[in-house]
Amino acid sequence: MFSSESVSESGEQPCIQLEPLKNTHLPCKPTPSRTVLAECSPKATANGVHDIEDRILRITGYYGYNPGYSSHRREDGSDSRAETPGSETSSETRSLHTCANTVLKVLGGLLMVLCISSSWVGTTQVVKLTFQSFSCPFFISWFSSNWNILIFPIYYSGHVFTTREKQTPIQKFRECSRLFGEDGMTLKLFIKRTAPFSILWTLTNYLYLLALKKLTSTDVSALYCCHKAFVFLLSWIVLKDRFMGVRIVAAIMAITGIVMMAYADGFHGDSFVGVALAVGSASTSALYKVLFKMFLGSANLGEVAHFLSTMGFFNLIFVSCVPLILYFTRIEHLGSLSSMPWGYLCGLAGLWLVFNILVHVGVVLTYPILISIGTLLSVPGNAAVDVLKHEVIFSVVRLAATCIICLGFLLLLLPEEWDSVTLQFFANIADKKSEEQGEELTESSVNTRSRSRANGTVSIPLA
Template sequence: MIRACGDERSRESPAPAEAQMQAGAEGSGRVNRCCWKCSVMQLKKFFWGVAVVLGVCSSWSGSTQLAKLTFKKFDAPFTLTWFATNWNFLFFPLYYLGHVFKSAEKQSPKQRYRECCRFFGDNGLTLKVFFTKAAPFGVLWTLTNYLYLHAIKKINTTDVSVLFCCNKAFVFLLSWIVLRDRFMGVRIVAAIFAIAGIVMMTYADGFHSHSVIGIALVVGSASTSALYKVLFKLLLGSAKFGEAALFLSVLAVFNVLFVTCIPVILYFTKVEYWSSFDVIPWGNLCGFSILLLTFNILLNFGIAITYPTLISLGIVLSVPVNAVVDHYMSEIVFNSVRVIAIVIIGLGFLLLLLPEEWDVWVIKLLTRLKVRKKEEIPEGNGDIVSGLPNKSRRTRPSMSSFAH
């Protein structure tokens, strides 16, 4: 009976070695499953990133080209800016639809609105908060888009799109000065590249007044865009998706209430005048607004499904797209100075995409490579040294046999 019980126990509970082997197999299986899940998630994120990059590139370059086409029939950049900004009101409704379809705990529009209003403070979106925290950003938003569109009238879309990429360098400089962000030598180099590219782009057209004004307008647009981003981080901090959607919709409300009078004044003073409303190309205006809205949605909410660096790459890729379209649609001359300026600004933009700890990663990679080389060299020497005695051991018996 004792042996039988012992046999049953041995069958029920495996030996320590077998238990360790089973635990190791289960642990390795869990690790493999986790690695597989992580790799699948990263792969999905990468493919979503490719889709977002294509969306950002096509929407940004398409809106730029459509604005250029619109000005041939409707020469009113500020009115176009006002019309497109009104579409920002759709941000919060679109976000709420996504919340309804995705979130497990569904809230009513009023509840979601109140929760997102906490971003503005404990009292929510009051009249004082509206004028102190929303109105300045509404002015900067309007200036950024108006200067960009007005520049499209003066110079070609390729120069406009590549010069606007300098806003990332301006963001770094302002963040370093105002927000006391970490100093990075590579980003200073990128800012120098951006400034050098602006000068070379101006030189490519021979410093003509028409091109100089256009370049100044784009640089002004990039500067106001950088100021918008830095002030947002300084005054409001970081915003969640719902809070960002509500904020952009509030900018549309500010645009309707306080900016509507400016297109009306420009119309009656005949600065931006059109003979009748039938002449207005409504298809181009709506198409431009939809593309700009799509671009801003991808730019603000694309980080939920992919990496921010990939989203920024879409802006850079819009430059060659605009260059190809300009090559076939307009009389742009891609001389060596313009090409070098485009490459320098693009390189500066890519340098700004490097993470803050990129130098630490490079140092770690170099140290690992050095350690591997040091480990490989002694192993190779050990094989050579160990090979010599083996040869001597093999030759000695043969010599003794010959002696006999």
Template sequence: MSKPFCRLKSRTDLATYLLQNPVLCLWSGDEHSQESPAPPEAQMQAGVEGSGRGNRCCWKCSVTQLKKFFWGVAVVLGVCSSWSGSTQLAKLTFTKFDAPFTLTWFATNWNFLFFPLYYIGHVFKSAEKQSPKQRYRECCRFFGDNGLTMKVFFIKAAPFGVLWTLTNYLYLHAIKKINTTDVSVLFCCNKAFVFLLSWIVLRDRFMGVRIVAAILAIAGIVMMTYADGFHSHSVIGIALVVGSASMSALYKVLFKLLLGSAKFGEAALFLSVLSVFNVLFITCIPVILYFTKVEYWSAFDVIPWGNLCGFSILLLTFNILLNFGIAITYPTLISLGIVLSVPVNAIVDHYTSEIVFNSVRVIAIVIIGLGFLLLLLPEEWDVWLMKLLTRLKVRKKEEIPEGNGDIVSGLQSKSRRTRPSMSSFTH
């Protein structure tokens, strides 16, 4: 009998035991082969497959991000061109048709197309097709458990219809008083007003950078007023634009307060409901303005229907991109389209009107634009910035020891090469 394996103490005993028990040698060798790493060829193949999967994942992610970016560029150009185009076309329309409220009423009626256009997109994109009635009922849940009743219509839809009309009317009326560049840049202040109202009403997070942006917006408004020397027409026009931006901010804050967030179908239905409110309850106002000759035109033949329809289509396109562009790109890129409309309007005004771009006006435009861009920063921008700076510091610290390690290892290898080998003295 050989000694038990656990009682072996010396290497000689271990060798003797293994010679007497060859089965144990084979078994231990099999176990070692199972636990040992794979051959180099298998490891190389597995590494190639793993790196291939990683490359494919990275490629898919990069392609997706690239597509989203290109869609974002297309949406930015669409927002910029539709917003600046509608502003310029409204200015051109007023030379032949001096009726801003009637133009507002006419353009708002086109909002009825929101839900039909959304349903067409739903039919092409969604896997589960629903009838228009089913889709309408599902979207009506946004208004409550009972759907869109008359009570809900007057409580949750009518106030927003009034704010929508006031926003567009004040904006169009301001275009009659001042140039389109000032109107477009002053309307960018609505984002600062949204932050202030959200901070006061909705108790949103306080952000110092957004307070700075709001101060810049207010300073830009004052400088824009000073640019024309506080003339009556310019002061009235600036007040109208600021009122329009305020109504727009109030609309957004009240929507979040009373209705919360809406999905694409719910938002489309809500905007179509606003057009119904416009037809039922706002139609009387253009009629009254016509008979009181506040907004009067001699005959329907002189109405520039092409300009009216063109303005309505551009405004509808702008609102579609603003509300549904989030589905294909980043919200920040959409907001950039509004800022880019300012230089577009400035170029058009430079060649079509007698606008004077003095230093005060240019500084005011830059200040308001800077404030708008600061408001686009996300809420956690400071945390992300600190993380980025921390990562950069860690990378610098890691690179320095690695560089020193390379130098030391190089010196050591050089010393080994120069040092004589002990094997040469054994013979």
């Protein structure tokens, strides 16, 4: 049994103390002399109401009964919770932190858009310069694709500097190899998973380079933007994505632009062949993206970097025979190693590598729609270079076709809920206008009443 003296030795005033019960006759039940708990607060002993309430709560089991869980304790607890000043400040800091993250993400996305469009414009223009002295499109495509091997080492370097978790390159490589299955990457899975994507990757680049030999950079970049429409059509057919009427309209606009581009110089000659090659490049790119989404859609950034580097290894090992075959059959004349424009080749491969890294990293760091806009902005960028440097004169039909394709590309960027969001936006505007008109009517009625009272006239409402 504790005594009051032993409790008060700490120098603090105790809130609960033990007292002998002087009155042994309680109004509810006679009890012998015993010790009870009495609170120092005057609220706890007011006519014994709270003690009776505690007994009722204990008998009924209400609220899972805890001793002393009566109404005055609930009131005290609610008061203490209501008076906490840290809740409002914490919500304000959270909102400020969210706004700051959104602003940084948007600014980073705008910078990413500028870098993506610049790298793609630079890649296309360097290809045109390379063709002046070295016309071997497949070798250029093969040489540039080999640089994808560097993507995973670049990712690992960034991972080491940005995270505290330290893993060896082999450990990180094995961790990302789970993309191929639970057992990691085997030779069978390496060929089975990598071969189709590597072939589509090589075809996309090779057809794009062939199209640049026939058409201007602006026309090829505009036609390549049609891959977004092909991605939607394939996703709708293969992946059973949601049907959207506006995207069907965008796909029709893309096809219309393709036909107009082919008709610009008549359905013959290099122009028609160039349009067909550019559309073929857009089609293989769309098929690559749909298959990637089907089989590797849940891959993270490390797994994507691992996969692209694996495709680079596959290209180096298995596709290297194709440039040799083209060389010995005199289809592509490489010449001596000293006569090859290694400066242009390395610059082209580096820009292509930067573009691929920015596209895959930008999807993780910022909004995917900004990445698509960066690809679209390469069209006016190439047009500016063609007009200012190469003095290209565009016909009215080509300009109209380019504008139609770009407009269809923008329609494809609309989100799935764009119609409901737009209707809700206009409904909110209409509600605000009706509220403002109602306030103006009430103010005008108040003014008329005040004027009538001042003039001594009374307005009688009509029945």
